[in-house]
Amino acid sequence: MSRYALSLTSSPAPQTPQTNSPKPTPEALQNALLHTFKSPFELKQIHAQIIKTNTPLSVLQLSHVASVCALTPTFPYATKIIQLSGKHETDIWNSCLKDFAESDSPYDAVRLFSQLCTYGVCLNDYTFSFILKACTKLSDGLGGRIIHGFVEKLGFQSNLFLQNSLVHLYVVSGEFDNARQLFDKMPDRDVVTWNIMIKHLVQRGNVDEAYGLFGKMPERNVRSWTSMIMGFVRGGRPEQAIDLFAKMEEAKVCPNEVTVVAVLAACADLCALDLGKKIHDYSNRSGFKRNVRICNTLLDMYIKCGCVEAARGVFEEMEQRTVVSWSAMIQGLAINGKGEEALTLFSKMIESQIKPNEVTFTGLLHACSHMGMVNEGREYFASMSRDYGIVPQIEHYGCMVDLLSRAGLLKEACEFIKNMRIKPNGVVWGALLGGCRVHKNIELAEEAIKHLLELDPLNDGYYIVLSNIYAEAKRWEEAANVRKLMRENGVKKTPGSSSITIEGVVHEFVAGDETHPQTDEIKERWDKLLEEMRVRGYVPNTSVVLLDIEESEKVKFLFRHSEKLAVVFGLINTANGTAIRIVKNLRVCEDCHAALKLISEIVDREIVVRDRNRFHCFKNGVCSCKDFW
DNA sequence: ATAGGGTTAG
Structure with missing residues (x-):
């Protein structure tokens, strides 16, 4: 006292x-x-002051008193003072409840709510909305059910705000059946109700069902469209995201910051630079330039379109950069053949006092592995836990094995795997297998495949690589055995597929596909290119064709690789001089790599191929990967 | 005074 x-x-x-x-x-x-009033024990002085001056406290002052006393034994005394003030008691406690619910310790709201109940304070609909907000923050479904009971008992069950809050709470705390039940029996739903359901169907990966609801909604606002667009992006369906965005524009709904993020993410996935640039423009016109998340997504979009310089432009113009901005830029430089710059940028990041996170190190290790910088990679790996307290994740181990294996340090890579502190996964052993192919080590490849067949027996990629390794060593019988094993295990080779987006339309080419309406035109153009390529010394590299067929047949197969089809299609359908951007689902084959280098020179165009792992920017006959991949 | 989207790796 x-x-x-x-x-x-x-x-x-x-x-x-x-x-x-x-x-x-x-x-x-x-x-x-009140300025100094921080303890409930001073209540008496406050009270005395009120009596002495005969002036009741204002609402603001009462709320202050309430929040100090809310969770203490002086609660009833505070209640008395509030009652004496003549102000509406419930309002005062509600505002206090709201503050608690929005604070960092929403559980205080739960405790206050229980005080309100204990002392019989009158509750209203606002009280419930705030306590539900707190429960939502806590993902407290049980609390939600209890509050739900109160709501019904006190006759607020037909309040739409509360129904929506309850649906949201159930969905956030994973009680989807309860959410659905409540949703189904709601006599009236508004756009918020539908948006909540769509958002959470999407989060459970149920994009089709979400789209079903989207179609049934009586009215849609910008959040409805945005959630659905985001849903398609997260569900790996960026084409549909962009289609829906076009429909949103038709419906004359104005995109907001979040829409911009969602559409940019779709552009990034599709390498749809034209649309991405338009959205960038729109974002600037709308005054979104200072929004860090938008800038980060923009940066990422340019990176994923292979436009490192545009990404750098965004990065440099940013008023504020978070660890996400730096990490995205580092990763971008790493997979675009600018490993040294990635490392320099990291030093600048540290100078700027930005603390790196696990993603930053993934980018750094990628930079090292794509450039063959073994010692630097080892040092970063050691540094991440030593200097920054970041525990290496499976991705980091994967990068390290990749780094060592590519550099030919296969034994060391193998030892590294065996000493890992977490269980190696398919990616880790797969990295070793990949190195074994480059450095022609059959013995370790067999060791790797033994683990891979256990860990990930349905992944066709590993069988293909092993079969390749045997084939390149001219051990045909073993190569055939691998393919037989593949059949026995019911594993099918994923067909190569490449896509190109022209004016917002995605054109996809699957290896060997001859059904495209422009097939003849593509062939014709290819034959012309081939003549010029031969003059420049191109020899088809049939070793990448694993089929047991005639050499001349193999050459035909080579010409049907999806990246070649997509590139030639792009040459035909875009203006001279414009860059061609391709996304491939697998890695670029060696023959295509050699061919695309020459084509970039012959047609004097930049050709960007984003494959599973990295970028290849072909320009003037060379590739940004410097043939190290 | 009350309810509903967003960023980097994989």
């Missing part, structure tokens, strides 16, 4: 009168008192 009294008298009270200044108003005196 005395401690608080002391603090009251000794603390500076700005409104305390000076000797000659006019007498302070009672309200100023109360404010002065």
Whole structure:
């Protein structure tokens, strides 16, 4: 008690009168008192002041008193003071409840709610909306069910706000059946109700069902469209995301910041640079330039379109950069053949006092592995836990094995796997297998495949690589055995597929596909290119064709690779001089790599191929990967 | 005074 009294008298009270200044108003005196009021034990003084000056506390002052006393035994005393003030008691406690619900410790709201119940304070619909907000923050479904009971008992069950809050709470706390049940029996739903359901169907990966609801909604607002677009992006269906965005524009709904993020993500996935640039323009026109998340997504879009310089432009113009901005830029440089710059950028990041996270290190390790910088990679790997306290994840181990294996340090890579502190996965052993192919080590490849067949027996890629390794060593019988094993295990080779987006339309080419309406035109153009390529020394590399067929047949197969089809299609259907951007589902084959280098020179165009792992920017006969991949 | 989207790797 005395401690608080002391603090009251000794603390500076700005409104305390000076000797000659006019007498302070009672309200100023109360404010002065409240200014230092931090403990419920001072309530008596407050109360005395009220009586002495005969001035009731304002709503703001009462709320302050309420929040100090809310979770203490002085609660009933505070209630009394609020009642004496003549102000509406429920309002005061509600505002306090709201503050707690929005604070970092929403559980305080739950405790206050229980006080309100214990002392019989009158509750209204606002009370419930705030306590539900707190429960939502806590993902407290059980609490939700209890509150739901209260809501019904007190007759608020037909309040749409509360119904929506309850549906949201159930869905957030994973009680989807309860959410659905409530949703189904709601007599009236508004756009918020539908949006909640769509959002959470999407989060459960149920994009089709979400789209079903989207179709049934009586009205849609910008959030409905955005959630659905985002749903398609997250569900790996960026074409549909972009289609829907076009429909949104037709419906004359104005995109907001979140829409911009969603559509940019779709552009990034599709390498749809034209649309991406349009959205960039729109974003600037709409004044979204200072939004860090938008900038990060823009940066990522340019990176994923292979436009490192445009990405750098966005990065440099940013007013604020978060760890996400730096990590995205580092990763971007890494997979675009600019590993050294990635490492330099990391030093700048550290100078800027930005703390790296696990993603930053993934980018750094990628930079090292794509450039063959073994010692640097080892050092970063050691540094991440030593200097930054980041525990390496499976991705980091994967990068390290990739780094060592590509550099030919296969034994060390193998040892590294065996000493890992977590269980290696398919990616880790797969990295070793990949290195074994480059460095022609059959023995370790067999060791790797043993693990891979256990870990990931349905992944066709590993069989293909092993079969390749045997074939390149001219051990045909073993190569055939691998393919036989593949058949026995019911594993099918994923067909190569490449896509190109022209004016917002995605054109997809699957290896060997001859059904495209422009097939003849593509062939014709290819034959012309081939003549010029041969003049420049191109020899078809049939070793990448694993089929047991005639050499001349193999050559035909080579010409049907999806990336070649997509590139030639792009040459035909875009203006001279424009860059061609292709996305491939697998890695680029060696023959295509050699061919595309020459084509970039012959037609004097930039050709960007984003494959499973990285970018290949072909320009003037060379590739940004410097043939190290 | 009350309800519903967003960023980097894989």
